[in-house]
Amino acid sequence: MNGLAAAELLADLLLVMAAALALLCALGLLVMEGFHDKLHYLAPIVLATAAVVLAVFLQEGLNPSSIKALLVFLVVMISNPVLTYAAARADHLRKGGKE
Secondary structure, eight states: OHHHHHHHHHHHHHHHHHHHHHHHHHHHHHHHHSSHHTTTTTTTTTHHHHHHHHHHHHOOOHHHHHHEEEEEEHHHHHHEEEEEHHHHHHHHHTOOOOO
């Protein structure tokens, strides 16, 4: 197996891992009962995004599409915890909690 075939195989495995992780997160959202329990299943999607970015870098190398994928990853990595916190806080305030 040459280096190119190994890189493509690794990229394919990363994409399968990302899809499986996203599916597990979605199933967790469906199965869990409470709002706060569901919030825990939003965080691992950052790992799925990272796996997709690595797969793009392995297949495409350093070019504009891989840079765009990296920028999307950074946006997801930064916004995911902020949005999770905002949703938890909004739920807390909606239920009559103090600020």
